[in-house]
Amino acid sequence: MTGEKLLKRGTFVFPSGPRICGWASAxxxxxxxxxxxxxxxxxxxxxxxxxxTWERAESRLQERAFELALExxxxxxxxxxxxxxxxxxxASSLAHKSRDLPYLGIYGACSTMxxxxxxxxxxxxxGFSRVCAAVTSSHFCSAERQYRMPLDYGAVRPPTxxxxxxxxxxxxxxxxGQGPIIRxxxxxxIVDAGVTDAADMGAAMAPAALETxxxxxxxxxxxxxxxxxxxxxxxxATGAGILRExxxxxxxxxxxxxxxxxxxxxxxxxxTHSGGSGCGCSAAVLCGRVLDELSRGMHGRVxxxxxxxxxxxxxxxxxxxxxxxxxxxxxxxxxxx
Amino acid sequence: MTGEKLLKRGTFVFPSGPRICGWASAxxxxxxxxxxxxxxxxxxxxxxxxxxTWERAESRLQERAFELALExxxxxxxxxxxxxxxxxxxASSLAHKSRDLPYLGIYGACSTMxxxxxxxxxxxxxGFSRVCAAVTSSHFCSAERQYRMPLDYGAVRPPTxxxxxxxxxxxxxxxxGQGPIIRxxxxxxIVDAGVTDAADMGAAMAPAALETxxxxxxxxxxxxxxxxxxxxxxxxATGAGILRExxxxxxxxxxxxxxxxxxxxxxxxxxTHSGGSGCGCSAAVLCGRVLDELSRGMHGRVxxxxxxxxxxxxxxxxxxxxxxxxxxxxxxxxxxx
Numbered sequence: 001m002t003g004e005k006l007l008k009r010g011t012f013v014f015p016s017g018p019r020i021c022g023w024a025s026a027x028x029x030x031x032x033x034x035x036x037x038x039x040x041x042x043x044x045x046x047x048x049x050x051x052x053t054w055e056r057a058e059s060r061l062q063e064r065a066f067e068l069a070l071e072x073x074x075x076x077x078x079x080x081x082x083x084x085x086x087x088x089x090x091a092s093s094l095a096h097k098s099r100d101l102p103y104l105g106i107y108g109a110c111s112t113m114x115x116x117x118x119x120x121x122x123x124x125x126x127g128f129s130r131v132c133a134a135v136t137s138s139h140f141c142s143a144e145r146q147y148r149m150p151l152d153y154g155a156v157r158p159p160t161x162x163x164x165x166x167x168x169x170x171x172x173x174x175x176x177g178q179g180p181i182i183r184x185x186x187x188x189x190i191v192d193a194g195v196t197d198a199a200d201m202g203a204a205m206a207p208a209a210l211e212t213x214x215x216x217x218x219x220x221x222x223x224x225x226x227x228x229x230x231x232x233x234x235x236x237a238t239g240a241g242i243l244r245e246x247x248x249x250x251x252x253x254x255x256x257x258x259x260x261x262x263x264x265x266x267x268x269x270x271x272t273h274s275g276g277s278g279c280g281c282s283a284a285v286l287c288g289r290v291l292d293e294l295s296r297g298m299h300g301r302v303x304x305x306x307x308x309x310x311x312x313x314x315x316x317x318x319x320x321x322x323x324x325x326x327x328x329x330x331x332x333x334x335x336x337x
Numbered sequence: 338m339t340g341e342k343l344l345k346r347g348t349f350v351f352p353s354g355p356r357i358c359g360w361a362s363a364x365x366x367x368x369x370x371x372x373x374x375x376x377x378x379x380x381x382x383x384x385x386x387x388x389x390t391w392e393r394a395e396s397r398l399q400e401r402a403f404e405l406a407l408e409x410x411x412x413x414x415x416x417x418x419x420x421x422x423x424x425x426x427x428a429s430s431l432a433h434k435s436r437d438l439p440y441l442g443i444y445g446a447c448s449t450m451x452x453x454x455x456x457x458x459x460x461x462x463x464g465f466s467r468v469c470a471a472v473t474s475s476h477f478c479s480a481e482r483q484y485r486m487p488l489d490y491g492a493v494r495p496p497t498x499x500x501x502x503x504x505x506x507x508x509x510x511x512x513x514g515q516g517p518i519i520r521x522x523x524x525x526x527i528v529d530a531g532v533t534d535a536a537d538m539g540a541a542m543a544p545a546a547l548e549t550x551x552x553x554x555x556x557x558x559x560x561x562x563x564x565x566x567x568x569x570x571x572x573x574a575t576g577a578g579i580l581r582e583x584x585x586x587x588x589x590x591x592x593x594x595x596x597x598x599x600x601x602x603x604x605x606x607x608x609t610h611s612g613g614s615g616c617g618c619s620a621a622v623l624c625g626r627v628l629d630e631l632s633r634g635m636h637g638r639v640x641x642x643x644x645x646x647x648x649x650x651x652x653x654x655x656x657x658x659x660x661x662x663x664x665x666x667x668x669x670x671x672x673x674x
Binding site: 004005006009010012053055056078079083085086087088089090093094096097098099100101102103104105106107108109115118119122123125126127128129130146186187188189190192310311312313314315318320323325327 | 341342343346347349390392393415416420422423424425426427430431433434435436437438439440441442443444445446452455456459460462463464465466467483523524525526527529647648649650651652655657660662664
């Protein structure tokens with residue numbers, strides 16, 4: 001069995017074709033005002049979501065994405081993979097503390113949704129779960145306080161910086177039924193390009209994205225032309241530009257097939273500098289737009305490549321460079337037989 | 338296939354019997370002076386491990402456990418599951434940043450090693466990995482600074498408090514070969530007993546441990562008498578005492594079969610109050626003692642139940658209660674045919 005599924009170190013196929021049987025997204029006001037505003041299931045004008053702390057607001061946003069996905073799909077998962085950017089992933093544990101469902105915390109920075117898709121597909125294809133959930137969130141206000149400055153300080157940010165999205169997404173993965181198929185994926189290695197500027201995380205993550213995409217193409221014998229969409233999340237405009245150049249240098253020419261969630265979620269007029277970031281950004285773009293497009297037949301096959309910057313405020317203060325990681329997932333339309 | 342592996346929500350068996358083909362532990366000075374001092378592969382008298390920050394010291398300790406496990410087993414993993422207690426799991430990402438091996442970050446507080454064993458066994462049994470690693474670490478000095486007070490402040494701690502161990506453990510799981518078998522396991526749900534005292538985390542985790550153990554016994558049709566050892570990690574003396582009472586109330590009488598890693602790793606004379614804690618504690622006790630005992634035939638079958646307290650310094654300040662989680666793993670001696 002191993003020989004069939006494991007194509008190459010870190011890249012495997014899911015022969016049973018786990019289905020994404022439900023998905024949902026919930027976002028904040030600014031994300032709702034962006035180009036994808038009409039795609040999300042819920043837009044919260046009040047980004048506190050009526051909660052007494054920003055951490056609870058993020059947690060509630062994650063809960064909403066989870067609850068909406070369950071409502072839309074009509075199935076309850078038997079396993080939850082959840083993660084976020086807060087210290088000790090506390091938005092996720094708060095969100096699921098009263099749920100009485102088996103829970104596994106994951107941490108991949110902004111690559112968390114891709115990681116959840118891969119682990120969820122492994123659990124379902126491997127026979128350990130009938131329906132599992134992959135859910136992530138981020139919140140501008142909880143992230144600013146933790147990673148940068150309390151909002152009240154009004155810090156000025158450089159053009160390479162990204163804005164953490166107030167957003168959450170949830171995917172339900174099942175062993176049968178309908179919906180887009182998780183066909184294959186690559187678990188990435190950590191790549192450190194020596195970047196130490198926390199306001200330029202796209203540059204820190206782009207080399208990892210390249211390595212994972214090259215590995216995924218190589219192991220599956222495919223090329224950019226085989227995909228309707230190759231989506232990274234979230235390199236932002238700066239990082240996506242770097243990745244485009246790196247791909248050209250490797251002889252890969254995705255052209256307009258390539259897009260980045262951080263670029264898609266905000267328009268330049270929204271003054272978010274290099275675009276969006278945060279676990280919730282790629283999750284919300286996946287759940288708000290890409291899965292709908294796949295199920296409507298706009299694409300036959302898509303790569304969703306979650307990119308994460310592995311750092312902490314402490315590691316930055318100590319002068320450690322920012323490592324990047326990228327996990328790639330091949331999603332297919334899933335035409336019914 | 339699902340029907341065979343998934344016994345009940347969150348509890349599954351691994352029919353192929355993934356093997357723990359290598360394991361190693363590395364600890365600090367105080368852990369080396371404890372009752373299990375002679376069991377560990379490496380004891381570092383200099384708990385800085387020659388590094389310039391405590392975070393790097395922890396990271397180096399995790400690296401040493403990983404490197405030693407690979408040396409002892411002679412195999413290189415194709416997938417790493419790693420996690421720790423630091424913000425954004427940065428000890429783990431630092432430890433594996435130059436390794437060029439597929440990497441998945443996990444967060445389960447002190448339950449992380451049990452979570453890694455379950456995910457690793459799922460990956461191997463499911464056919465997605467030939468050899469994978471589960472590795473965790475904690476360090477007294479990095480944890481004190483982050484969760485409580487900088488060491489220099491000399492904070493006084495109550496009798497219910499536990500001491501974060503300077504310790505790391507690594508397990509290699511393979512689809513064949515020799516070594517103890519990962520037979521089954523239970524992914525726990527989050528249980529919140531309403532505890533808000535961060536100096537009494539054993540009390541916060543004990544109800545989760547009870548729920549997971551009861552679920553594991555129930556789904557597998559076993560009882561405490563079927564195991565040579567039932568090991569939680571890390572409830573400490575206070576939490577283990579509570580769990581003993583809770584088990585008695587449920588009609589479970591494990592007696593001397595039950596032990597807790599936090600109680601085992603330090604002796605009362607070492608003035609660690611309620612005992613050890615931290616991701617590295619249960620990992621080092623598992624890799625330093627339990628797996629050796631299993632492979633020497635001292636036990637036929639063991640439950641390793643990792644317990645985690647899901648909190649962050651921020652969530653504590655905000656008055657959130659401390660949730661607990663417990664993941665249980667059934668390990669067997671693995672007699673060769």
